[in-house]
Amino acid sequence: xxxxVASWFNLWCLDQLVEQQVADGALLCRxxxxxxxxxxxxGVALPEVALHGLRKGRQPLGRHHCRALQAGAGxxxxxxxxxxxxxxxxxxxxxxxxxxxxxxxxxxxAIFSQHDRxxxxxxxxxxxxHLPLPLLKLSPTGTILWSNPQLQRAxxxxxxxxxxxxxxxxxxxxxxxxxxxxxxxxxxxxxxGMATLEQRYLHQNxxxxxxxxxxxxxxxxQGRPDHFVGLLEGLERQRPDEGGLQLTQSLxxxxxxxxxxxxxxxxxxxxxxxxxxITGYTACEVIGRFPSLLKSGMHAKEFYQAMNAALREHGCxxxxxxxxxxxxQVYPEFLRITTLRQxxxxxxxxxxxxxxxxxxxSAPQPVQLAEEDGLTGLANRASFQHRLNxxxxxxxxxxxxxLDLNNFRLFNNAMNHRVGDQVxxxxxxxxxxxxxxxxxxxxxxxxxxxxxxxxxVQHRQxxxxxxxxxxxxxxxxxxxxxxxxxxxxxxxxxxxxxxxxDAESLLQHAELALFGAKQKKQSLxxxxxxxxxxxxxxLRLQHELVEAIKQGGLSLHYQPIVAAGTxxxxxxxxxxxxxHPALGFISPAEFVPVAEECGMVQALGDWVLNRACADLxxxxxxxxxxxxxxxxxxxxxxxxxLDGGEWLSVIxxxxxxxxxxxxxxxxxxxxxxxxxxxxxxxxxxxxxxxIAIDDFGTGYSALNYLRAFPIDLVKIDKSFIDHLPGNxxxxxxxxxxxxxxxxxxxxxxxxxxxxxxxxxxxxAQPCHYLQGYLIARxxxxxxxxxxxxxxxxxxxxxxx
Numbered sequence: 001x002x003x004x005v006a007s008w009f010n011l012w013c014l015d016q017l018v019e020q021q022v023a024d025g026a027l028l029c030r031x032x033x034x035x036x037x038x039x040x041x042x043g044v045a046l047p048e049v050a051l052h053g054l055r056k057g058r059q060p061l062g063r064h065h066c067r068a069l070q071a072g073a074g075x076x077x078x079x080x081x082x083x084x085x086x087x088x089x090x091x092x093x094x095x096x097x098x099x100x101x102x103x104x105x106x107x108x109x110a111i112f113s114q115h116d117r118x119x120x121x122x123x124x125x126x127x128x129x130h131l132p133l134p135l136l137k138l139s140p141t142g143t144i145l146w147s148n149p150q151l152q153r154a155x156x157x158x159x160x161x162x163x164x165x166x167x168x169x170x171x172x173x174x175x176x177x178x179x180x181x182x183x184x185x186x187x188x189x190x191x192x193g194m195a196t197l198e199q200r201y202l203h204q205n206x207x208x209x210x211x212x213x214x215x216x217x218x219x220x221x222q223g224r225p226d227h228f229v230g231l232l233e234g235l236e237r238q239r240p241d242e243g244g245l246q247l248t249q250s251l252x253x254x255x256x257x258x259x260x261x262x263x264x265x266x267x268x269x270x271x272x273x274x275x276x277x278i279t280g281y282t283a284c285e286v287i288g289r290f291p292s293l294l295k296s297g298m299h300a301k302e303f304y305q306a307m308n309a310a311l312r313e314h315g316c317x318x319x320x321x322x323x324x325x326x327x328x329q330v331y332p333e334f335l336r337i338t339t340l341r342q343x344x345x346x347x348x349x350x351x352x353x354x355x356x357x358x359x360x361x362s363a364p365q366p367v368q369l370a371e372e373d374g375l376t377g378l379a380n381r382a383s384f385q386h387r388l389n390x391x392x393x394x395x396x397x398x399x400x401x402x403l404d405l406n407n408f409r410l411f412n413n414a415m416n417h418r419v420g421d422q423v424x425x426x427x428x429x430x431x432x433x434x435x436x437x438x439x440x441x442x443x444x445x446x447x448x449x450x451x452x453x454x455x456x457v458q459h460r461q462x463x464x465x466x467x468x469x470x471x472x473x474x475x476x477x478x479x480x481x482x483x484x485x486x487x488x489x490x491x492x493x494x495x496x497x498x499x500x501x502d503a504e505s506l507l508q509h510a511e512l513a514l515f516g517a518k519q520k521k522q523s524l525x526x527x528x529x530x531x532x533x534x535x536x537x538x539l540r541l542q543h544e545l546v547e548a549i550k551q552g553g554l555s556l557h558y559q560p561i562v563a564a565g566t567x568x569x570x571x572x573x574x575x576x577x578x579x580h581p582a583l584g585f586i587s588p589a590e591f592v593p594v595a596e597e598c599g600m601v602q603a604l605g606d607w608v609l610n611r612a613c614a615d616l617x618x619x620x621x622x623x624x625x626x627x628x629x630x631x632x633x634x635x636x637x638x639x640x641x642l643d644g645g646e647w648l649s650v651i652x653x654x655x656x657x658x659x660x661x662x663x664x665x666x667x668x669x670x671x672x673x674x675x676x677x678x679x680x681x682x683x684x685x686x687x688x689x690x691i692a693i694d695d696f697g698t699g700y701s702a703l704n705y706l707r708a709f710p711i712d713l714v715k716i717d718k719s720f721i722d723h724l725p726g727n728x729x730x731x732x733x734x735x736x737x738x739x740x741x742x743x744x745x746x747x748x749x750x751x752x753x754x755x756x757x758x759x760x761x762x763x764a765q766p767c768h769y770l771q772g773y774l775i776a777r778x779x780x781x782x783x784x785x786x787x788x789x790x791x792x793x794x795x796x797x798x799x800x
Contacts (some may be wrong), residue, residue, distance in 0.1 A: 014042030019614065022107055023090035025071070031085040036076075043614075044071075044091060045621040051076075054087070061089070073097045104133050108231050109194060109214070109551065115581060118218040122229060134235070138228040140187050140217075142167045142180070145227065154235055156204035167230075172200035172208060179213075181284070186217045187225045194551065198263075201235070211235040223582070258333075260351040266290055269348070278333070278355045280326035291351070296330045297385035298322040307337070311349070315339040320356070328502030330389055331357045373443040375421060376428035384442035384450050385503075391452055392495060392503040399456035400510045401466060401492040403431070404518075408447035408486075422479050423486060430472035450510075456494060459526050466490050466524045489517045493527040519593070541586070541594045545578075549595075549603050554578050556611050557778035560787075561629070561749060561771045564762070569791060571662065571769065573629040574612040575778045576604070596635055605636045609647060613654035613661075615781050620656070624788055629662040629692060634669040637677055644683040651689075658688035662713065666694055678709065685710055692749070696737075706744055714741050718752020718772070725761035735765065742766050 017026040025044030029036040035050030049068050054076050061074030072095040079086045112118045121128065128135055134151035136144055144162050152159060155170060162169070171179050182197050194216040201209045212233045220226040258275040262268050268286050276282055279294060286293065299322065310317040318336040325331060335353040339346055373380040379387070391398055405427065408420070424447070431449060435441055440452040451469065456462050470490055476483035491514025493506055500506045509527040515538075517525035548554050554576055561571035578586045595601040609630055616628045632647075640646055651658050663684060669677055681691055692713035693706075706714065720734050741748055750762055753772030762770060779787055 014040055015614070017088075017090070017107065018043035019610075022104070023075075024093050025091035027069075027089040027091065029087045029089055031087070036087055036089075038089070042618075044069075051089075054078075066095075105214070105231065105233055108133060108135075112194065112216045112218070112229050115219055118216065118229065119221075119226075122218060122227065134232040136162075136167070136230050136232070138167055138183075138230060140183075140225045140227065142183055142228075144169075151232060154232065155201065155209070161204070170201050172202060181287075182215065183228070186215065186228070194547075201232070207237055209235045209237050258351075258353045258355075260291065260353075262291065262349040262351070264346045264348065266349065278325075278331075278353070279323070285326075294323040296322045296324040298330065298382050300382070311337060311339050315341070321353075324504065326502075328389060328392060328504055330386070331355060376425055376443050378428055378432070378449070379440065379442035381442065381444040384440070384444050384452075387440055387442075387452060388503045388507065391454075392506065395496075396454060397457045397495060399451075399453040399462045399465070399492055399494050400506055401451045401453065401462070401469065401490055402444070402510045402514050403449045403451070403469065403488050403490045404445075404514055405447040405486060405488050406518075419479060423477060423484065426477050426479065427473065427486060427488075431469065434469050434472045459494070459528070462492050462494060462526055463524065466492060466526075470523055487523070489514060489522070490524045491515065491517050491526070492524075497527070499527075515597075538594060538597075541591055542597065544580070545591055545594055545604075546600055548578060548580075549600055549607055553580075554604075554607065555780060556608065556615065557780050558615070558784050559771060559778040560776045560791075561769050562775055564767050564770050569626065569788065571627040571629055572616075572784075573664070573771065573778075574608060574631070576608050577778075592633075596633065601633055601635050602639055605632055606650075609650050610654075613651055613656055616660065617654045617656060618781075619785075619788075620660075622785065627660045627662055627690075629664050631664045631694060634666070634677075637665070637669060637680060640680050642676060642679050642683065644680055644687060644689075647684070648687050648689075658684075659690075661688075662690045662692050664692045664694040664715065667696065681710055685712070695751075706741065706746065711746055713747045713749055713769075715749040715751055715771075716767075721750060721752060721758055721762070725757055731761075738766050 014026045014028060017023055023043070026042045027038040027044070027047070028040040029051070030039050031037075032050065035052045036054055037050045038047050040046070047069055051065055051068065053062075054065075055078075058075070058077045061069075061071075061076060066072065066074050069089070069091060071091040071093065073092045075090040077088045077090070079088065111121050122137060129148050132150060133148075134154045135148045136151055137146040139145055144165050144167055147157075147159065147162050152162065167179070179197060179199065182195055186195060194214055196212055196214050198210070198212045201211055203209055214231040214233060216229055217225055218227050218229055258278045259270075259272040260268060260275055261270045268289055268291065271281075271283050271286060275286075279286075281293075307317050307319075316336070316338050318334070320332055321335045322330055322332055332355075333353045334356050335351060338350045338352075340348040340350055372378070372383070388400065405423075408423070424443075428441075428443065428449070431451070432441055435451070436453075438454050442450050444450045453462075453465055456465065470488060473486050473488055476485050478484075491510050491512070493500065493509040493513060495506050497506070497509070500509060513525045513527040517523065519538075544553075555578075557575050557577050558572040559575060560569045561573060562568060563570050576588055576592075578588075578591055580586050592601070592604070595604045609632075612628050612630050616626065619626055647663075648658060651661055685691060690712035691710065692715055693711055694715050695717045696714050716734070716737065720730060720737075723730050724734070725731065738748055747768040748766070749769040749771055750767050751771050753759055753762065753770050753774050755774060758772075759770070759774060776787060
């Protein structure tokens with residue numbers, strides 16, 4: 001097969017056709033001796049039959065062709081003249097099914113969200129003519145280099161009328177500045193992925209259409225901006241009355257009140273000069289962000305819940321709000337918000353506000369805000385925010401320290417919330433006893449406290465005070481007729497500092513220091529430039545991981561697991577990998593915690609489950625009767641239904657039996673004392689799945705968990721065999737654990753087997769499965785298939 005065909009129609013491309021639900025199965029066919037012979041397959045087994053009687057073009061498959069392919073319906077697409085002699089077959093299980101229109105945009109996003117795929121795709125522009133989507137290719141400066149017939153028909157232009165013209169030729173003049181800013185931002189930040197801009201476009205006859213442009217930058221091999229590719233979607237002719245809002249928006253530029261227009265998801269679309277004057281933010285700084293950047297912290301969440309309820313029920317809200325300017329100053333405003341609807345659906349929100357600080361006091365009065373935390377008697381978050389703003393405005397040096405109780409939820413889960421409340425009151429009392437005159441202590445979260453410490457000017461002073469504060473928790477708490485040990489992590493930042501601009505940035509830096517301390521397993525950390533670099537990387541990973549999950553930037557590798565008795569491969573463990581285009585390989589130990597922090601662990605887990613099931617189905621079709629072990633975190637368990645239906649339905653969708661799936665969980669799940677987890681595990685096992693404890697021995701290992709929970713496999717962490725066979729104590733410990741687990745009727749997997757000496761030692765032990773680099777490193781699917789074909793079995797040493 002020619003290399004250029006393989007580069008485009010390699011397994012990833014066909015897989016995307018199935019994964020993006022364009023079809024249930026896809027075949028790449030080659031014309032040989034008058035018949036179309038399938039040569040690559042995804043979603044279905046590779047058939048050996050050749051199809052005759054298909055024209056060079058596009059056509060639905062006849063019934064005799066569908067029967068030959070064991071499909072309910074099919075569609076043939078010739079790839080000439082781009083790839084003469086090649087064609088694509090789309091297959092569906094249900095009879096009479098056709099290509100759904102909504103699947104093509106998903107395929108576009110899947111192809112153009114990854115730079116390597118996008119570069120290959122735009123080298124074969126003729127092929128993109130087959131996609132029923134309006135597409136265009138632009139230079140980095142916005143010149144139209146190419147457009148397909150679908151776009152030309154949609155806007156009424158001939159190819160010669162568009163080629164070489166600026167894309168502004170198609171764009172409504174009032175919307176062009178927004179488009180230009182988007183092109184410039186994508187060109188300057190090529191790693192931010194695909195962007196969407198909703199605006200107006202001009203038909204050749206002068207009519208105005210509204211639509212969405214999905215735009216992505218395709219860099220060259222050196223990472224430099226090369227060209228843009230755009231998809232124009234959802235074109236609708238603008239009705240005459242829709243222009244009224246745009247005219248109103250233009251006139252609003254001249255009013256003295258601040259104006260902010262948000263889309264249906266509340267992202268800021270436009271602001272007027274009065275907004276910039278009142279808030280201190282420029283339009284460029286806020287467009288695309290959410291209005292929450294203006295929050296002062298003076299209002300409880302119930303305040304905003306009532307506001308949102310009024311907008312939903314009545315379409316408007318008005319009242320006084322305390323917001324924060326860019327410089328950190330808190331000010332009062334009178335705000336009116338109106339919901340703008342079109343055809344019954346929310347289209348935009350219009351917010352008009354005026355600064356009323358000239359008739360209100362410069363900061364909220366005590367009577368206006370509840371200043372005390374009802375549980376501990378300390379200052380609450382609103383009072384703390386007010387004090388922090390005053391300290392920053394006062395100009396005197398001080399330290400801000402945030403203390404977070406570690407694993408506080410275990411008190412609530414393992415005991416009850418009453419004990420948890422007692423712990424908080426006791427901790428508050430002990431921290432208060434460590435304060436000096438002038439120090440300010442507040443409870444700012446469920447298990448989080450903040451301290452403002454005047455007079456601190458050096459990190460050394462802050463560390464001394466931080467250790468003094470943490471020392472309050474050295475002694476156990478005497479509660480619930482027992483001794484309870486509580487530990488905490490503390491993060492801090494100093495004012496004034498080289499990078500602290502206002503109260504908001506100071507608070508952010510203290511929280512970053514707290515987060516950094518937790519990541520490094522330290523009890524205390526202070527913000528500095530090194531921590532800033534560390535956190536900047538974390539924040540970058542947070543943003544780009546979201547795109548990697550959505551746009552296919554991750555991959556799975558599979559590590560074989562062999563049966564100890566026979567040496568044959570019986571299982572695979574799915575391991576997620578991230579090869580970042582700029583940062584290189586990023587370890588799962590780094591990006592999985594990032595996914596948990598930014599709320600993407602569920603999306604990551606769902607992607608892994610779908611990808612692993614799809615690859616396992618392909619392996620089964622190739623004749624390999626293997627099981628797949630898939631890691632799931634405790635956070636994912638919390639969102640799973642009690643019947644396990646979400647995970648089981650994914651397994652079923654891929655045509656797999658649950659008996660081939662093993663879900664690996666960590667011991668920390670059992671520490672949460674959650675009966676619902678037990679119910680979920682039982683439901684998965686009753687359906688046929690098996691449950692394994694991963695990395696046994698590295699966390700809160702207690703053999704009592706093995707007795708209490710329905711477990712099928714226990715995976716012994718590699719640290720137990722790292723020093724074997726030379727370390728007698730490690731050997732005795734491992735042998736004792738293996739005997740107990742065996743007596744409980746569970747199977748054992750030994751992880752991390754790397755040497756022949758370890759293999760010989762383990763051959764004499766009652767373990768059932770082996771895994772490690774001695775057998776194989778984790779392999780990509782393209783490497784795994786040849787490995788399975790050539791694997792002769794792990795030799796099991798003879799034992800006396």
